[in-house]
Structure formats: structure tokens, C-alpha cells
Amino acid sequence: MELRHLRYFVAVAEEGGFSAAARRLHVVQPTLSMQIRDLEHELGGPLFDRGGRPRLTPAGEAFLIEARQVLAQAERARDTARSAIRGDTGSVRIGVAGAAVFGGLLTGLIGEFHQARPLVRIELREAGPQAQRAAILAGELDVGFSALPAPADEPRLASTPASSVSFLVALPAGHRLAGHRMLTAEQIAGEELVEYITGDDDLAPRGLLGHRPNLPGSPARFRADSTLSVLALVAAKAGLAVVPAGVEQAGVPDVVYRPLTEPGLTTDFHLLYRSIEPAPAVAVFVRTCT
Structure with missing residues (x-):
């Protein structure tokens, strides 16, 4: 029959x-x-x-x-x-960092993709660059927005430039430097800085998220592994922080922001994905982003 x-x-x-x-x-x-x-x-x-x-x-x-x-x-x-x-159904698991979220990169891309594929499930997980690489290769994530491109010696991974992020200085409200419209590296050189815990030492020369851009002073006494945690320490008057532009939209109380005029202090973000992608929904997401 x-x-x-x-x-x-x-x-x-x-x-x-x-x-x-x-x-x-x-x-x-x-x-x-x-x-x-x-x-x-x-x-x-x-x-x-x-x-x-x-x-x-x-x-x-x-x-x-x-x-x-x-x-x-x-x-x-x-x-x-x-x-x-x-690719109208399925799921896409995305590794992200605070800079990608607050900088508006993700909201635009996910909004466009969701409008075209409303039945596809979207899952966001916060993870650093090295963790994203490992999770994508292990099948625990599908794509990632990383400050590091795919390594040249790993043919299973590919990447494409996604966005460039500039930085601000986050200060406790009422801080003596809050009266300036802009700040320079020299002005914050003597201040206590709250730094990010990235777990990736090779990111420091790139000036990524809270790493001091060759500023003098003692090592940071206050560290956190997410943008909101860094801002919480700033609000508690633990110190200043170099944060990605866009975090001011988070609306953390008792924190103000000033542009950092240090030349070249930006981070390029890359879309990281598998070179061969069997899942149609993930392949469509990658095409949407590229």
C-alpha cells in the first residue's frame, strides 16, 4: 500500500x-x-x-x-x-560577549533574521573568544561573535568581519573626571581601573574591553567577567572602567560615561562559524550576517 x-x-x-x-x-x-x-x-x-x-x-x-x-x-x-x-525552523545557538550585545550588533542581525524566520529558536550564551571556538567545534554552539577571527590552522572554523566597537570610560557619578566632555589615556592613567576577566591573555595587545591601553599604574584590584558586573563595581566606586560603546543603554544607576579619545582603541568583532554547516537554519543565519 x-x-x-x-x-x-x-x-x-x-x-x-x-x-x-x-x-x-x-x-x-x-x-x-x-x-x-x-x-x-x-x-x-x-x-x-x-x-x-x-x-x-x-x-x-x-x-x-x-x-x-x-x-x-x-x-x-x-x-x-x-x-x-x-531553514524556516530549527534553532541557532549564538555565543556572544557584552560588547556585541550592547553595541547594537546583535539586535540588528537577530531582528532581521527573526523577521524572516520567526519559527527558528534563538539561544544566546555569553562566552569569551576561546570558549566560543571550543563550543562551536564541540557542537555546543552554532556561531559566535568574537574579538578573534577563526585561527588559520583550524580548517573546521571560518569567520567574517561583523563590526568594529569603540570604547567609553565608565565613571562613578560625581567622580572628579565626570566634568570633562572627553577623557584621554593620560587623564585616567592614575585612576583605579576595573578590568574584565577575559581568560585570553593574547587579547590584551588589542586593547579589548578593560585591558589598559599601555597605561601606567598598578595592576587592577577589581575584576569582573561581564559588562554588567564591571558596571556594578564602577557604581560601587571601586574605580573607572574602559567599556564598549553602547553599554550606556543598560541604564546602570550611579554610572556616567565619557568618550575615550585614545587613538586606535577599537575592537573588531568577527562572526565565527563552522566551515561546513549541516543545519539549514544556522546556514541561513550565517548568510544573513554576511
């Missing part, structure tokens, strides 16, 4: 005759009659009373209920598979 047998049977039952059903199905009537006989032979009894206009037998009436359900389920299965193949 194949799906075509069920479609032929339902068409004859709904049209009330073989000729009308053949026209609906775009097949010749002898072929339709033969397919119905094959179905009846397999089932072991007649589905239609052929005395005059075909009428369903009791077995045919029972079979019609089940046949319609099977065809409806097959239709749903087909639509579900097609949606998955197009």
Missing part, C-alpha cells in the same frame, strides 16, 4: 464515481480502477459497492477515516521537512 492508493481511494469516495475522480487526479479511468482493485485485494475485501454509482461499503467508510488522517499526516510531514530544508 502506497500513499497514491490512499489518494485514489479518497478521491473516488469524495467524487462519488471513478470518472470524476480520474479527472480530479489527472489519470485515465482504467488506471484508477486498477489501483483501487489492487488496494481492495491487499485489504481482503471491497471498499466500494459497484452496483450502479459506487458507494462505500462499511469497510470503506471505516477506511476513509483512517486514509484521510494518513494523508493529512503525510502532508504535515512534507511541509515540516520542506520548512526545515529551507
